[in-house]
Amino acid sequence: MTKAMNSSQEISILSAIQNYKDIVTLLNDSSRYGLHISLTIENEKSIFQKILNTKPDFVILEGKSGIELIRKIKSTLHLCTKCILCLSDLDKPSMISAIFTNADAYYLKDTFNESLINCIQCFIKGERYISPLLIKKIQSPVFNNRITLLNQLSKRENETLRLLSYNYSIKRIAEILFICEKTVEAHKNNIIKKLDLTGSRELRQIASQLYKDSPSAFDR
Template sequence: MISILIVDDHAVVRSGLRMLLEAQENLEVAGEASEGNEAYAMTEEQRPDLVLMDLSMPHGKDGLSATSEIKNKFPETNVLVLTMHDDEEYLFRAIQLGASGCILKNAPHDELIKAIHQVSKGDAYLYPSATKRLMEEYMTKVEKGKEGDRFSLLSDREKEVLALVAKGYSNKETGEKLIISVKTVEAHKANVMEKLQLKTRPELVEYAWKKGLFGYSI
């Protein structure tokens, strides 16, 4: 029997996943969590075989940080990441942090079950198209080599916006967290991209990770 912890900030999604998984003879749901801190605590308590981890959870610790903490403390627990199409740039980072695989949220149910079994056996499961795109972007970034450190050019507010955007927060969610308007968020983000000479969101995510901003206190 494979025990699974479901981590997603939407109760409806968790409920649907629970029904799907519990309908399988050899799968059982060990529990549910709505954000990263809760996921870590429940992993420590329940010791599930696998954590089905959402990446974007705006109202708590994000999935990347939670994956890193869980794998550091409980290396025997496998993590299978759930992601939307717009979150594909986070896939390679999740794998680097110890996730055993990634599956898109719109994948067929039988593909999800297949991924769970594959990861539980110790194998990796990578969604081909997402992996290919991320690998290409990552290698392009590596080939550019190290560029000058322009981080000191950012204001404290711009660093906060950079950290939240890199974690997957939308402009609206970033504005709500920082108590500023969406237009102000967009202006800060544009300034960050210009100052750091970045052109795409994956580049921004990679830069933020190198600077340790996924643990940036806001």
């Protein structure tokens, strides 16, 4: 669960999506729901630096480049920007792979009765958002199982689990997350307890299964 926001405050959004219709709908809906949104459109090539400089509340991204950017954002220390990943009519494996980015919201664009305002409203309430249409479209046990499992974990535990899937050592994970090795061990033990696993070996097996389609964004 994410931290709830005050709906009366100005919400800063940085967007790289090219769908003008979705942006216009977002602004129209925000006025209707009494939300104050400051929206900036940015080129994909420069958006990451813009995020680092301005630290917006939300960033709206799409496609493969958006997936890579979200991985970079999630691996950047002290960056609290929430990520909305816009998906188009992709094939099922591509959609499932996109879920592994650990975005804060998944939005299926170009779809009747689907609006970016749904994502914003969920964030204001301190919740994540996954398009109901996307869930119906996937209808995948892999997807459902992953969401069920990962919703039990904290953000740091999710990060630790993802790094374990790359077969990193405890020392390497501590270096990446800028925490001590004892803290990594504590996260690991919490994950084992929450997921009711038998130990470290099963934990790494589960991590590999959950993140098998997600390449490392840390050793580049």
